[in-house]
Amino acid sequence: MKSLNDTQSRILDVAEELFSEQGFDRISIRDITTKAGVNLAAINYHFGSKEDLIAAIFERRVVPVNEARLAALASAEAAAGKKGPKLEAILEAFIRPAIHCCVGKPEGGTAFSKLFGRCLSEPDPAIEALLQKQFEPLMKRFDAALMKALPHLSRTDIFWCMKFTFGALHHWLLTRDRFVPSWRKDITVEAQTQKLISFAAAGCRAA
């Protein structure tokens, strides 16, 4: 995705919303082009196919989130000096940008958490490749930071801790608005973020 014209970003916005609400298979390119007010042929013209459109939606959100994660980690490292940032700061650099993307929403993004969850369980090889490309270098970078903060842990331990943390984060994003009894909504997103960070930090330390 280079620069997007108006038609392209309108398609992406509408498709993200509809896919999030109803799933990939229940939404046709007709649904998307109709709601976006563009021509039926526009998706194939601009993106190639429905699957390529899904990949484009995914990439549009994930790339900036992962850039923000790396930037947050870098600035935490700059602030902490030679001995490296502490565990909570590293986890926060990982967790907060994703939450900000999915919840903070100045313009959309809420829908994306469901869509991301679906991409994780989607066996489409193109999505799989995209995930690999976007997350492998990121994970390497965070693993390295964590090894410094938790020198008593092995690489394997750190790997699994990150997997568990990632899972907790994304399941929360995925089900934030579902399976939550009303009496438990009495807690802000920020408080939930803090809870997740301390949950993950304690879990990592226990390994």
Add this chain to the structure above:
Amino acid sequence: MKSLNDTQSRILDVAEELFSEQGFDRISIRDITTKAGVNLAAINYHFGSKEDLIAAIFERRVVPVNEARLAALASAEAAAGKKGPKLEAILEAFIRPAIHCCVGKPEGGTAFSKLFGRCLSEPDPAIEALLQKQFEPLMKRFDAALMKALPHLSRTDIFWCMKFTFGALHHWLLTRDRFVPSWRKDITVEAQTQKLISFAAAGCRAA
């Protein structure tokens, strides 16, 4: 699902496998009936529709897992006496049956972890209702046990801890065979199970 005849369970087995590998939308009822060696009309005859088939697959796995969870919790409570089981035992009762279903596999079940992940991110109302029905009473039961083991925590805290734990468990099951560099495969399922239990226990205690 009452009792299943041979055709019905053959359909369920094949459908579970194919849906797990390729997703709901890429697999047609033709694919399933062909591979199962049954007639094209059999799915509609026995299950009603493709969506009902998905629900039946889901139910066939989830019901026994959740029964096993309740049984494990009950026996942990019986063993622990009046003061109730400790945190790790409760979490183990929750975690181990799911892992056993998805990994232990005497006859299938491996495929199910991907399928379950997809059901969680699937916005189909029938699946949503099924999840609600299967998990709401289960969660109530585990919440009660956890409140006894962690009396300093509020109901809200316990709720979020369980959400994080659930997420870590299911993300692990979902990506167990993906995004794992070969050098990190040097750890048994049992060891990973233990790691997850201690990760979650430490996280809960930190809340």
Add this chain to the structure above:
DNA sequence: GTCTATAACTAGATAGAC
């Protein structure tokens, strides 16, 4: 670049014979 029209196809579902 954008649209209309349609090609080429596949899907889930079912009626009715066996």
Add this chain to the structure above:
DNA sequence: GTCTATCTAGTTATAGAC
């Protein structure tokens, strides 16, 4: 209960006019 044949509706994708 099981099968064949077929219906209807929906899909993605594209050729060609504007």
